[in-house]
Amino acid sequence: MIKQKIVLRFPPHIVEQPTIYHLIKDFELMVNILRADINPKKEGRLMMELSGSELNYQRAIEWLTEQGLQILNLEQQIIWRSDRCTHCGACTVICPTNALVFDRPEMTVRFEEEKCIVCELCLRACPARAMETLVENAGLSNGK
Amino acid sequence: MEVNRSIEEINEKIRNGQVVVLTAEEVIGAVKENGLAETAAAVDVVTTGTFGPMCSSGVFLNVGHPQPRIKLNEAYLNGVPAYAGIAAVDLYLGAAAIPPTDPANRNYPGEFIYGGGHVIEDLVAGKEVRLDATAYGTDCYPLKKIETSFRLAEINEATLYNPRNAYQNYNVAVNMGPKTIYTYMGILKPGPGNANYSSAGQLSPLFNDPLLKTIGIGTRIFLGGGIGYVAWHGTQHNPAVERTGSGIPKGPAGTLALIGDLKQMQPHWLRGLSYLGYGVTMQVGLGVPIPILNEEIMGYCAVSDDEIFAPVVDYHHSYPNREAGNLGLVSYGELKSGSIILEGKKVPTASLSSYAGAREIAASLKEWIEAGQFTLSEPAAPLPSVEAGIGLNVMPRRNPDEREE
Incomplete structure (x- = not known):
C-alpha cells in the first residue's frame, strides 16, 4: 500500500x-x-x-x-522561509491543519510540511511574508 | 544589607568587567530561588526586550542637495510617499505609509505588499532606494524634478524617530461578530476563533519598570540592532490606568518615543510588515536595561507572566466604535500557553510580537553590557508617571464652520 x-x-x-x-x-x-x-x-x-x-x-x-x-x-508547494520568519506566531491560528505549529517553551514557529494541504491561507496571514508558494512560479509551458 | 547602587557604580563595574547582568526572564527564577534581597545584592542590571509591530515609527532623512539644488515638495521613496514639509532636502518617512498606487482596501482585504516599513528595512539592508520628487522651484532652489537612487551610506543623516513604541501592555483582540475581520491585531476569526495579543509580557521593557522609576529621557537602549535613546514619553502615554498591587497596568498604559541613528542598525531588527486588510507597519526590536538601584527595582524586574494581565477586547464592535467592552482579564501566562478560556469556551491564542525575538534582544543587550561595549546612562529628566495626571483625550466632533475665531 x-x-x-x-x-x-x-x-x-x-x-x-x-x-x-x-x-x-x-x-x-x-x-x-x-x-x-x-x-x-x-x-x-x-x-x-x-x-x-x-x-x-x-x-x-x-x-x-x-x-x-x-x-x-x-x-514542496509551500515554502517556509525561516530567514524571513520573525516567530511571532500569527500564522499558527490561521493554518487549518496545524502544519504551522508554535513550539513551547521555545516560542518559535515550525512548519510540518507533511500536514500542509496547500490552502495558502498562510501566504497572506504572515505579516513578514515568510510563506511562499512555488505554484505561481512553476509555469506549465516551460515543461519543468 | 540594604542595596543602594548608583548608575555610576554600575558603569564602573561594566568598565572593570565585573558587572552582573541577567535578562528579565532569567531574573524571575533567580529571585524565586535566592530571594529578592540576595538577588538584588548580586545583580547590577536586568535587560529587557520586545520585537513587535510598532506603526508609530519612522525615519528623518537628509538626502543631500543635488546640483542644482532642490526644495522637495512631493517625494516618493520606492513609490512610498515621504513627508517633505520640512527643510529643503529633509524628509520623514513613516512606517505605515503606502504608495498612492496601492489598491488598499478597494480590493478587500488588501494585501499591502510594500510600504514605509519595507523601505526602511531596505535602506538598513544597504539596498539602493529610488527617489522620485517634484518641487515648485525657487530662486535659491531651482530644480523642479528629480529621479534618482541612493543607498543609506550615501545620504547625510538618517535618524530613526519613533513617536510611540514599547507599549506597556496591550489589548487581547477577539472577534465577537459573525465573519472574519482584518485588523492591526491580525486576522480575527468569528466564534471567536482566535485571540491575538501583542506584548513580550515578562520580558517587555515597561513591565519591568512599571512606574518608570529608572527609564527616563536620555536612557540608552538597544534599538533596531544598534544603539538608541529614549527621547520623550510616547504618544498616547497613559500612565493613570488601573494597576495591580505591584504597579502593573491592567491595560495599555505607558509608551516611549525613541530615537537613534539608522545607519548603525540592522535589517533583522527593523522589518517591514504587511497586515492583510489593514496596512503596512514595521516590526521594531528594542531593549531597555534596568539598573538595579535597590531592592524595590529588583522586585519590579522579577515580575512573571502569571502576574501580568491584559484585557480581552472585541474588535468587531467595541473597539472600532470606541465603546467600553472589556470581556475580562487574562494573564500572559495563559496567553502564552496557547489558549484562553473566554465565556466558557477555549480560544486559541497567537502573538503578533515575537517572544523569541524579545529573548534574543535581551540576551544581546546583556552581552553588550558584559563585554563593556554598552554603559548605562543617567536620565536627563523623568517621564511622566502615575502622579502626572495625564489621560487620553477623545477627539471632539463638532461643526468646524462654527468654530471660534
Whole structure:
C-alpha cells in the first residue's frame, strides 16, 4: 500500500478530461481531493491524496505523465522561509491543519510540511511574508 | 544589607568587567530561588526586550542637495510617499505609509505588499532606494524634478524617530461578530476563533519598570540592532490606568518615543510588515536595561507572566466604535500557553510580537553590557508617571464652520 499527496497540473487541452474517473476505475486508487482550481488561462490544478497498491500507483503516475499532466510533490508547494520568519506566531491560528505549529517553551514557529494541504491561507496571514508558494512560479509551458 | 547602587557604580563595574547582568526572564527564577534581597545584592542590571509591530515609527532623512539644488515638495521613496514639509532636502518617512498606487482596501482585504516599513528595512539592508520628487522651484532652489537612487551610506543623516513604541501592555483582540475581520491585531476569526495579543509580557521593557522609576529621557537602549535613546514619553502615554498591587497596568498604559541613528542598525531588527486588510507597519526590536538601584527595582524586574494581565477586547464592535467592552482579564501566562478560556469556551491564542525575538534582544543587550561595549546612562529628566495626571483625550466632533475665531 502507498499513500501519497500530489499536485496535478493540467494543461488547457486536457482540463476537461475525466482524469479522476480513470484513476479510480482503471487503477483502483482511492482519491481524496484536497483542493482544485482552474485559472483564467484554463490551466487546472488539483491537489489530492492517492492511496492504493504500489504497482497501481506507479502505473497511474506513468499514465498521467503520458496524458501530458505535470505531477508535483505536494509537500514542496509551500515554502517556509525561516530567514524571513520573525516567530511571532500569527500564522499558527490561521493554518487549518496545524502544519504551522508554535513550539513551547521555545516560542518559535515550525512548519510540518507533511500536514500542509496547500490552502495558502498562510501566504497572506504572515505579516513578514515568510510563506511562499512555488505554484505561481512553476509555469506549465516551460515543461519543468 | 540594604542595596543602594548608583548608575555610576554600575558603569564602573561594566568598565572593570565585573558587572552582573541577567535578562528579565532569567531574573524571575533567580529571585524565586535566592530571594529578592540576595538577588538584588548580586545583580547590577536586568535587560529587557520586545520585537513587535510598532506603526508609530519612522525615519528623518537628509538626502543631500543635488546640483542644482532642490526644495522637495512631493517625494516618493520606492513609490512610498515621504513627508517633505520640512527643510529643503529633509524628509520623514513613516512606517505605515503606502504608495498612492496601492489598491488598499478597494480590493478587500488588501494585501499591502510594500510600504514605509519595507523601505526602511531596505535602506538598513544597504539596498539602493529610488527617489522620485517634484518641487515648485525657487530662486535659491531651482530644480523642479528629480529621479534618482541612493543607498543609506550615501545620504547625510538618517535618524530613526519613533513617536510611540514599547507599549506597556496591550489589548487581547477577539472577534465577537459573525465573519472574519482584518485588523492591526491580525486576522480575527468569528466564534471567536482566535485571540491575538501583542506584548513580550515578562520580558517587555515597561513591565519591568512599571512606574518608570529608572527609564527616563536620555536612557540608552538597544534599538533596531544598534544603539538608541529614549527621547520623550510616547504618544498616547497613559500612565493613570488601573494597576495591580505591584504597579502593573491592567491595560495599555505607558509608551516611549525613541530615537537613534539608522545607519548603525540592522535589517533583522527593523522589518517591514504587511497586515492583510489593514496596512503596512514595521516590526521594531528594542531593549531597555534596568539598573538595579535597590531592592524595590529588583522586585519590579522579577515580575512573571502569571502576574501580568491584559484585557480581552472585541474588535468587531467595541473597539472600532470606541465603546467600553472589556470581556475580562487574562494573564500572559495563559496567553502564552496557547489558549484562553473566554465565556466558557477555549480560544486559541497567537502573538503578533515575537517572544523569541524579545529573548534574543535581551540576551544581546546583556552581552553588550558584559563585554563593556554598552554603559548605562543617567536620565536627563523623568517621564511622566502615575502622579502626572495625564489621560487620553477623545477627539471632539463638532461643526468646524462654527468654530471660534
